[in-house]
Amino acid sequence: MLYNTQYTIRPLLKRRQLEKNCWKLSKMFLRCFGCQMGLQEKLEKCESTLSSIAASKPAATQKSSSTPTAAALAAASANGRSNIAAPAVKFSNDTERLQHINSIRKSPVGAQMKRVIHLLYETRQALTPEQINEACYVDMKANKDVFDNLRKNPKVNYDGQCFSYKSKHNLKDKIQLLHLIRKFPEGIAVIDLKDSYPTVMEDMQALKAVRQIWLLSNFDSQEDIAYPNDPRVPIKVDDDLKQLFRNIELPRDMIDIEKDLQKNGMKPATNTAKRRSAAQIQGISPKPKVKKSRREINSRTKLTNAHLPELFQKLIN
Known part of the structure; x- marks a missing residue:
């Protein structure tokens, strides 16, 4: 009997559960359908009102209403600026x-x-x-x-x-530079002209290229000297004279050089003949080297090992 009741109650419970679920679904469907109908009616009313408003107003006012005014934009931008926080200013952005x-x-x-x-x-x-x-x-x-x-x-x-x-020479251009160099026929040091104006070295090279000045090196100080080339005294030397000068052979012996100097009225600084005769008679004796006397150890001498006097006994005696 118990077995039969179990198998009869279970189908009844399942059927009731299904009925409840169907009832809930039907309620939800009715609610959704009702809401959809209400929304549809509201949309239709809004469309009708908008179409009536658009028909009553002209196109110009419609455009002006759709676009915001300049005052509104300015107010909105001002409000936006006030709302945006200003960036924090650092004490120094260029510390370096x-x-x-x-x-x-x-x-x-x-x-x-x-x-x-x-x-x-x-x-x-x-x-x-x-x-x-x-x-x-x-x-x-x-x-x-x-x-x-x-x-x-x-x-x-x-x-x-x-x-x-302030430079050593107050010069401004190439003309003043050439005029100054011509004042020094014995030459002027280039180092004194370097700071006259920024392009002074280029101007000196340009003057040298057109042969208005000469730039020669001094063997003593290894510095360039600027010499004027006076255009008023042009000298042209014939090729025959140049060749004749180059063909002259200078004497190789110092005695001959001294004789030529004496013929031209110049006194030579050396007397080679006298020096050679003295060397043949006496011979050239080298200077003797002076030997330094060795310092002797006495009572005033500072000794390193003063606590060992027996080491220096023989030297002192």
């Missing part, structure tokens, strides 16, 4: 440059002077202390020693307001 400036201003006075003189030499302009500070970071107003030494420097000209480079 400030460290470089600090190292220059803490350098010795001579180093700062050299920096300013190099700036004046390169620019060849009259600069105020403020302009020098901006260009090479040397603050002469804050450093009185640099200011005073530059004012007295022979390579710097100070007119009360501006500093400028």
Whole structure:
């Protein structure tokens, strides 16, 4: 009997469960269908109202209403700017440059002077202390020693307001350079002309190319000397005279050279004949070498092993 009840109750429970599920599904379907119908009606009403509004207003007002006004855009941008936080400003974005400036201003006075003189030499302009500070970071107003030494420097000209480079010769162009070289027929050192103006070396090479000056080296100082080539005295030498000069053979013996010098009224600095005769008679004796006397050890001599006097007994005696 128990067996039969188990098999009869189970199908009933399953059927009831299915009925409940079907009822729930039907409710959900009805709700969704009702919502869809309501949405459809609302959409139709909105479309009808929009079409009536569009028909009543002209096209110009429709465009103006669709696009925002300039005042609205300005207000929106202002609100946006106020809402956006400004980026944090750092104390220094160029720390490396400030460290470089600090190292220059803490350098010795001579180093700062050299920096300013190099700036004046390169620019060849009259600069105020403020302009020098901006260009090479040397603050002469804050450093009185640099200011005073530059004012007295022979390579710097100070007119009360501006500093400028002062060269040894005040030249501006190639014409003035040639005029100065012609004032020195014995020659002028190139090193004294190098700092006259930036293109002075190129101008000297150009003058040399057209044979208006000569650039020769001095064997004593190994420096170039500029000599003028005076165009008012043109000298043309014939080839026969050049060949005759080159064919002259100079005497090889010093005695013959001394005789030729005496014939031309010049006194030779040497007397080779006398020196040779003395060498044949007496012979050339080398100078004897002077031997240094050996220092003797006495009571004043400082000894290293003073605690062992028996080692130096024989030397002292």
